[in-house]
Amino acid sequence: MSGELKDIAHYGPALCVKFSETYPQYTFVAMGPFMQVYNYKTGELINRARVFSANKVHGFNFSKDGAMCVLYGSKSIAFCKTQDLLTREDFSKDEKMFAEWITDAAFSFTGEQVYILTCYNLVVVTDLEGNIQARRNLKNERSILYSGSIKVLSEERVLINAGTVFGGVLIWDLLKQEKIHNLTGHEGSIFYVVVSNNGKYVASCSDDRSIRLWDMESGKQLSIGWGHTARIWNLKFFNNDSQLISVSEDCTCRIWDVVAESGATSLVMKNIYETHLIKNVWGVDVNETEALAVTSGNDGRVKLIDLKQTSRVGDEVRSFNITNLPSNSPLSIEKGEIFKGFYWFNFGLVAITSLGNILKFTEATGTWEILMRDERLVSYSLTHGISTASGNVALFANNKCDLLLLNFSKDGQTIKSKNSLHLDNLSKSCNTMITAYQDEYCLVTVESPNPRDKFAVLQLNVDTLEIVHEFNFAKPDNFVSSCLAVYQQYLIVGGRFGAVAIFDMRNTDADAYVMRQLCPGDTTTSIEYIEERGADILLSVTNRDGFYNFTKVNLDKLASREGIAHEIIHSNKVMKGFLEGAFYNESGEYITYGFKSSLFYMYNEKNCYEIASEVCGGAHRQWKLCDLGDGQGYMLVYIKAAELYMRKIYTAAFPETLESGLHGREIRDISIMPERLPWQYSPENGYLFVTGSEDTTVRLGKYSPETGAVVNYWMERRHVSGLQRLRFISDSLVVSCSAREELFLWTVNTEFQSNPYMHIRQTLPTQSTHPDLRIMDFDVLFNAAGTGDFALATVYSDSSIKVWWYSNASNGFIELWSNRYQTCCILNTSFVVLQGRIFLLIAATDGYLSLYDISREVDILHATEDTRTVRFVNEAFGAIASTSGPAFTLRVHKSGIKTMDVARTKAGAATVRVVTGGDDNAISLTQFNCSASGELSGTVCSMVSDAASSTVTSTQLLPGATQVLSTSVDQRVRLWDITPDNQLSLRASKYTTNADTGCCDIVQTENSHHSLLIAGVGLSVWKC
Amino acid sequence: MGKSSKDKRDLYYRKAKEEGFRARSAYKLLQLNEEFHFLDDEHNLTKVVDLCAAPGSWSQVLSRKMFAEARDVAPEDKKLVAVDLQPMSPIDNVTTLQADITHPKTLARILDIFGNEKADFVCSDGAPDVTGLHDLDEYVQQQLIMSALQLTTCVLKPRGTFVAKIFRGRDIDMLYSQLGYLFDRVVCAKPRSSRGTSLEAFIVCLGYNPPADWEPHLDVNRSIEEFFSGCAMSRLQIADDAERLPAWTDGQRSIAEFMSCGGLQSFDSDATY
């Protein structure tokens, strides 16, 4: 029996972040009731201190000398030594209490007093022991504030800056208790007001999406900063008050210059950074010494932003106009000559012009030279390159089967070899590509637009550029090549229409193995070999339309050409825009890149943030992304408005995040994979788990029950509406459901070392066009024969109920039975086996539990000895549209039954126990009986009508079914014992900081403890 | 899919259109009344305050009950005042006031309109703009309720009824506990027309019965906490004489009786039709 509920780790909204001048190596983060301190250079969590018993820390401030810290949130306040935040675990004994919501708290100039501003515009002055010394306010100004800040300018001058619900900004002098300004202009609530450090400016932000800058002296509005596309939450002056940083609901952080010129002062937006998921960035601060900003948000992410991303090293961005290239001797560039192609090597750039001039840019000298001219490459040319240990090869091609290959020395000074080629056996050429092959070779593919022409592949020695071998393959039907990879003797070519073809260079007579429509989009943009395991290799494939997947190819099957050799084990799509490629970086993080609107982007798919972006004008242009080598980063070369740009995207100087965060909105359901992972995915072993959120995504991650450490793997963006339910139905299958009648069957694959993977194996057929038709819950019974088939029950928001059969072999769902309960929404369902008969139990918004007798109508499903399996008598079967009512109904709750869990019964059992939780704050234990003759009866054994002070959102039986864990919107997690006489008795209750607490899952760990994941707005790891 | 598109397809939304109500919220009040009948005795419904009333569907319901459907009491003896931050287009027999109910001056204005008369019924369907900070949103919501309650204690006659929208979040039990000091019975009611997926519910406070030794006294320079000090329900006073911030303790909590309103025959707002 478990008794105590204990918390281990928490991830959730981070409301405030700050750097400290006194502790320059640290970032302080308020997360839930905790203060977390990180070393921002290494990302290491130095300490996590509990500050308040229940309330969240909304903000904190340091004293002028940095030695003291005041923390506040809701009606709680605490003072402590900053030093102690680095080491102490728990400060909650020092928590003090206030009558009203605290909007800000700050130390006086001398640090001997604390000013506490409430949401009713009252300031209480206390000493550091909490003894009240004064109360100050503005007479007749007591309506509620949404925001406010205290600015201590000197011992005599302390300003209170208050933002009202009505768009007014009230500035008053604390010591004189006099109004200085009532600044009007904003429309809608004010969410933040701040005074510059020199006391000259006031900046405010609001509901109306604008930032306003005001003159403190005159109270005049100096400038309006437009740009954010949603509400703005926070602001800060930095850089001697010459800049302002803002964060908003549009998930961006922006930098503004305060420009004072010819008598006018204006706000000019300088930079935009994409920082958080979905909504709500709360905290922001700047470390001026490092030129580093930090933001924190509702998604639990703490994001570092390098404010010098494009100037830290100094050579990040360079642009050239072809008419004006720096060089040691004059370049003969003709009028109208333009860049046609280029490739970056570590010595610099090799480019070709529209007149066939081949240019070289040497990075060390910063100068250009013309190397040669090739008449064949006038007007039309393609450029590619590769860098290998044996050299740097640039490849140029036209559409008449002419190629020029140049091999440059490491330093780019000399051309080691050169080969001008013409392919006679092709009538024309439309695409030419190159890839490195083994150690000393490269492969060049030449494709003709004529489908009867062969697909030509040349194997060249990199050093000499001599052709060693020529392969000619029959081109698959309808195949147009677009990208290239090689593994052993297999040439893997991506093409249009989502196709990928594998050619065997040991057997040129054989047809290619073609995988069609691997992604739902059109052009395959990249293929990467990831790893091998046994006879399988794993490939990553991207598609321009935004889809990517991981495909497993079995080499034995490929060689024997028997049946289907490939299987998609992971699929996803990027957030937005065109996807040009993807790869794993050194840290094993999957990086995607491409274009969205006018930007080129690089994105970390694992932790879901942008690494870099470049305003290049959008997708339609010449561009190349090349590796800078040695883990330094990447070089993006592109043409914009006739200029050639080189943008170095250096590997970040700081960790990208201190916490990567989870979901942008509430987690609606969570499920832990029942088996602990045996070995994979260091650093710590643990359990895989999935979360489904209101933000429409499904995340796959891993957590350690011992340390609470959470690792993200994937964020799947396949659902189009917020998730209702999701669950591991076995160790490798997950089912998720949502509105629009979406129900997906996912496979989770843990075979490979690089990552676990997940893929939608099948989707349930939809039958309605009503976009609001939600699948509310589901349950499964597996085929006892072990075929992987299962019966699936689904319940809907329009009161319909369906039972399906999933066939693993044919990978399809067939409908067996359907019915309709009444007109209300059904919220839960479970299969129940009693006396060898199969029943379907449903719970609805009317508070009733109802049992349908499935065995009576679906005679091809038979109960077995094991209550979680079923036998399927596979005969031709027509779907039954049943109209019979439930075999038994019982009113249990006064209002909707939000959650239900059913105890597993023994084979042939006559009774089953069900725990339910409702919107009516109640938890009940109900027992159903079935007599040998099939007579049903039911009783509510225990009903706790005040089990919570708000909606009960989950009730879960612990393994063994003698205890129940419940969560509720009142943010309390309760553990109930089921007494021998079937009564629920409260054993433990503990507050969770996750607002909108909606779900939990439990797993029994090795040491017979239970590990819990509790989720809502945030995620907590507990044990009991 | 946005919430608004869902609203449009809602059955109650269509029904409101048909029956001439400005908002689907009308059914929430009607369904509460089906259970509690606080609008059914016209003799006990002569003076009413509708707080946070825009666009006005509750005022419409109240106006119909008080005037259109009433026959005994003369219309001159009745008064219905509606208050909101937003402007409201006129409704028959309703005096509208555009003001912030959390501002102490607003309460003074309403009291002025009522003169010495007492109200039979005060309701508030107010909801602030949500920020996404759950605890702040809940706090502001509770402040709206407390403002409404402050007015109520100054204007409601003994045994009168107070109804207000609540969000059943983490501190709702503290509110229940406080209301218990002022009313004979406090019920948390959820009309069927209010979505099960939302935290919205209504407190129905029946039988106004404040502590005998407590006299409500409105002063624009005192806070709500101070206003209620002395009636045993203030969570905490940092009154003028307090000298020290107290250590944190969890407040007094109690769980209100729950009731679902509207009958099982009425539409389920969570269902898809």
Ligand SMILES: C[S@@+](CC[C@H](N)C(=O)[O-])C[C@H]1O[C@@H](n2cnc3c(N)ncnc32)[C@H](O)[C@@H]1O
């Ligand atoms: C849900 S609507 C009320 C609907 C109304 N009962 C009806 O049936 O039409 C909530 C209203 O509360 C108002 N409100 C919010 N805060 C307020 C405040 N401080 N003072 C007055 N009204 C407020 C809003 O302007 C909004 O119109």
